Amino acid sequence: MPIHRVNLPELPDVDHFRNLDWIEAGNSAVLALGRDYGAGLTVPLHSHTRTQLWWARQGVVLVRTAHGRWLVPPGHALLIPAGVEHSTEMISDVRMHSIYFTPSLLRAERPMVMEITPLAGTLVDALVSVESETMSERREQLIMDLLLEEIALLHERPLGLPFPREQKLALLCRQFLEAPSATANIDQWADRLGLSRRTFTRMFRNETGVSFVTWRQQACIFASLPRLADGEPITNVALDAGYENVAAFTTMFRRMLGSAPSHYLKMYQGR
Known part of the structure; x- marks a missing residue:
């Protein structure tokens, strides 16, 4: 062949x-x-x-x-x-x-x-x-x-980030990626769409296949990778993403990618 x-x-x-x-x-x-x-x-x-x-x-x-x-x-x-x-x-x-x-x-x-x-x-x-x-x-x-x-x-x-088809919700998702925050909550998003918490939660899962909290966690890590690849300090990236400290960011990063941010970059930047 x-x-x-x-x-x-x-x-x-x-x-x-x-x-x-x-x-x-x-x-x-x-x-x-x-x-x-x-x-x-x-x-x-x-x-x-x-x-x-x-x-x-x-x-x-x-x-x-x-x-x-x-x-x-x-x-x-x-x-x-x-x-x-x-x-x-x-x-x-x-x-x-x-x-x-x-x-x-x-x-x-x-x-x-x-x-x-x-x-x-x-x-x-x-x-x-x-x-x-x-x-x-x-x-x-x-x-x-x-x-x-x-x-x-x-x-x-888990580096795939599902996006909703519903236009207003999709707009919120795009805006979130531009300024991710680990402290964003369901009530804030529901209010912006004029929905009850229960209706928003059901719609978000129907549109994306995952819960809002899971999507938010994935999105924060998702948005951090290009900045880390550019050599920005891990502390700056973690704080800008809304994490209280580097340890909290590292814990979530490790959970998703299987290694700490510093180890991850050392492993792959040289390939």
Whole structure:
């Protein structure tokens, strides 16, 4: 099963949809891509006929769909199902390594952020590398088979933030991401929408699939990652997010991502 690979910097950035046409035109079952993006670059709404493993080898990426936002920090990848429309924004300079699979090889039911293991990262690097052009077909097949096995074992991380469709509630959610606060409460949001606490609570869960408190916790951590990646002091980020102290922020961060902010950054900034 030959793998088609290319480094997309050779293609023109001014016409992203021409690049998309190039991706879709590939006949190979697997397509491996490597590309660097500058901070602030946005990729307009589009979709693929393939399942995409979008690995932020370096940098932080924000991916938007109609139903949510997914933050992809260093050391993580977003699995994007075939046919799902999405746009992306580069929060920082980004080095992207992506593998596109035909749905018959890898199917995804929903977007999900997964922590990339050292083994998975090494396998993706091997497929994207230009030197891989000389790789034997057998070795290529073995690497791909192992990568598919490893993807099935990757841990999902709660870096997807569901967004409501109801416009007024969606506006409150967007405003919250611009100025997150761990002390925001249900009554404040219910009052702004002119709803009772009970009605608001029911509507929020129906729209997002999670409770307001869970969404608020996820959103605060979600909003903090780009700032941490930019090197801002953990204390400043924690206090700006409404936490009383760094310890409270660290506890929530550890609960969601499995490590303290300082350890997390040391682990992934060098990848």
